Amino acid sequence: MVVSLIKAATSDWITLDNYKGMLVTSVQGFSIAANLRDHVPTYGVATITATETATSTEVVVGTATVTRVVPFYVMTAGGEVMEVISETDSTNATSTWTVRRGCLGTTATATGLAATNVVAILNMLILPANCLGNTVITGIPLPNEPRAQFFA
Secondary structure (H helix, E strand, O other), X not given: OEEEEEEOOOOOEEXXXXXXXXXXXXXXXXXXXXXXXXXXXXXXXXXXXXXXOOOOOEEEEEOOOOOOOOOEEEEOOOOOEEEEEEEOOOOOOOEEEEEEOOHHHOOOOOOOOOOOOEEEEEEEEEOOOOOOEEEEEEEEEOOOOOOOOOOO
């Protein structure tokens, strides 16, 4: 997948509303930014607000990057990929997510789901403040089928 854009404002984000997630493989910037690293995106994030277990199917988050487009994948610090299949408010930083656990060949685990842990929102890319102008991002779209053995 190739995403090409002209970034006009600092700290913009891109929501990949046709994809549940993407692994970024390269970034090329064509602007006045001093370094290529000024163009490297990060993923949107959400902070877990209540400790969850390895079998929890609802996850309460706060300080999440908005606006999210359901369904999407998130990755925990423990390496688990979860599919968010619904949420109470995608336009608010605080929300409750209904999730499918252990997606794309990962294993459901409580690691990374303690209060204050951060998860990455894999269909949301945030470009850094110094990145302005033309940017080309290439990546591998994650499978829409959560049972695919992508990370196996």
